[in-house]
Amino acid sequence: MKHVPALAMLAGSTALAMPRAIAASSIRADANDPVALIGQINTTLAAMRAKQDELSAKVDPLDVAQIATMNASISTMQSTLDGFATEMAAARLGQGNGPAQPENPEYTAAFMAHVRRNEVSAAMSVGSNPDGGYTAPVEWDRTIQGRLKLISPMRQHATVETVGTAGFVKLFSDRAVGSGWVGETASRPATNTPQLSPLTFGNGEIYAFPFVTQQLLDDSQVDIEQWLSGEVATEFDRQEAIAFLSGNGVNKPQGLLNYVTGGTAAAIHPWGDIKSSNSGTAAAIDKSDAIVKLVYSLPTAYQGNAKFFANLNTHGALRLMKDGQGNYLWQPSYQAGQPATLMGRPLVEMPDMPDVAAGSFSLLYGDMAETYLILDRIGVRVIRDALTNKPFIGFYTTKRVGGGVKNPDAMKALKTSA
Known part of the structure; x- marks a missing residue:
């Protein structure tokens, strides 16, 4: 990083002085938060540059000691950032110890498999009634079709x-x-x-x-x-x-x-x-x-x-x-x-x-x-x-x-x- 030569120069200089408040804030940087560390380093460097311009003609042993303390704090934060970078690179390449294991590896593995199958349960769909299916009812015929019965007419x-x-x-x-x-005069029997x-x-x-x-x-x-x-x-x-x-x-x-x-x-x-x-x-x-x-x-x-x-x-x-x-x-x-x-x-x-x-x-x-x-x-x-x-x-x-x-x-x- 570009701040390293500047830190070395400041550490060797006897013409700079720094307030104790700035030095103390540099030491309190969160070693577990890369974003906080980067912000703290930039803030400290900006304060040191400003003091360099202001006190360029003044030489005080106390100021030199304060700058040396700040330089050590920045070096510690830089080492922490380098560690983060190394872990991230190892995770990408599948080498080294990698990042810390999750607290519940079984759940993590199951979740990743669930995502790979495109089964994200948080999505809404017609196929699942609780996930929105109730709002898309199936249309049905309100008549009943009877099976044919052959009837003789x-x-x-x-x-x-x-x-x-x-x-x-x-x-x-x-x-x-x-x-x-019968004849004309013949009898007529029953x-x-x-x-x-x-x-x-x-x-x-x-x-x-x-x-x-x-x-x-x-x-x-x-x-x-x-x-x-x-x-x-x-x-x-x-x-x-x-x-x-x-x-x-x-x-x-x-x-x-x-x-x-x-x-x-x-x-x-x-x-x-x-x-x-x-x-x-x-x-x-x-x-x-x-x-x-x-x-x-x-x-x-x-x-x-x-x-x-x-x-x-x-x-x-x-x-x-x-x-x-x-x-x-x-x-x-x-x-x-x-x-x-x-x-x-x-x-x-x-x-x-x-x-x-x-x-x-x-x-x-x-x-x-x-x-x-x-x-x-x-x-x-x-x-x-x-x-x-x-x-x-x-x-x-x-x-x-x-x-x-x-x-x-x-x-x-x-x-x-x-």
């Missing part, structure tokens, strides 16, 4: 009546009236009289009983009661559509397929069963002749409103069928809202119909409105129950509905050959 094609009693009886005539040809036969259509009851806490009803951002009501209504539609096709008549409607030849309800109706024909190919529907025979087995009186009914898998099989000239029997619809056609007749998707398999009735053809009768006794009724299962609120939901075949002659079935 039986109600759209069948006859639906509302009844006011627990049961419903329909009378059927066998039309077995007698007649004969002829046969038609017989009436009743057919009872019972009502079934479908129910649901979901529970929800009162607090959820009060606090939810979604109208839980309305949503739950919609879910139950959809489920009711699904279950009754299944019963209209395959119900066994026990606490539920008697399904249409049970009236087909060989079915459990084939002998119930006074007019007999629903007649069927075979596909001609084992476990497949691939012959156009089978479709032609099915169509023309239905009486002309019912052809005007006749449709094909099958599930989507059967639709796929029917689309591949061709006539003898190579023309597809299936044709797409060119009018919005109208179904595709098979041999010019509408083809309706009925999800609850069986797949094509050996022995299954996978295709129906006929007038569904004339064939099947749906009876609504009481529509959907909801009773709100707050007592049975406290603190839950129950929504006891019921629907009474019945159904059965009213005219088996208006429908024909195709049975997949075994």
Whole structure:
């Protein structure tokens, strides 16, 4: 440093003097603070230069002694600064003893690793709720998306009546009236009289009983009661559509397929069963002749409103069928809202119909409105129950509905050959 020659010159001079206060302040420099030491050295040098100019002509042994004491103090502070410089250089090069070890080396090492991984916990981020995430809430849809439930459109094609009693009886005539040809004066004997036969259509009851806490009803951002009501209504539609096709008549409607030849309800109706024909190919529907025979087995009186009914898998099989000239029997619809056609007749998707398999009735053809009768006794009724299962609120939901075949002659079935 540049002050060293000056200090040596001052130490050898006998023409300078220095007050005791300045010398004493030089000796009190903090040996552990480099910044304080540098400031103290500069202050002392400035005072000494000023005194040199002021006392250049005066020679006093006391002043010389004071300057010598100050020079020794500055030398001590300079040595301390040199020590600091040496320690800092050793720390940079990784040599020597280096700086003093931290009081908690484990904490220091962990902190340095934390910083190297860029995991400074003091930073605010959306990903951490305590660090500011609460101020950036996630937007969410206040509607609920329901999973698809396939529902057969039986109600759209069948006859639906509302009844006011627990049961419903329909009378059927066998039309077995007698007649004969007679001459002008010949006798007229009695002829046969038609017989009436009743057919009872019972009502079934479908129910649901979901529970929800009162607090959820009060606090939810979604109208839980309305949503739950919609879910139950959809489920009711699904279950009754299944019963209209395959119900066994026990606490539920008697399904249409049970009236087909060989079915459990084939002998119930006074007019007999629903007649069927075979596909001609084992476990497949691939012959156009089978479709032609099915169509023309239905009486002309019912052809005007006749449709094909099958599930989507059967639709796929029917689309591949061709006539003898190579023309597809299936044709797409060119009018919005109208179904595709098979041999010019509408083809309706009925999800609850069986797949094509050996022995299954996978295709129906006929007038569904004339064939099947749906009876609504009481529509959907909801009773709100707050007592049975406290603190839950129950929504006891019921629907009474019945159904059965009213005219088996208006429908024909195709049975997949075994």
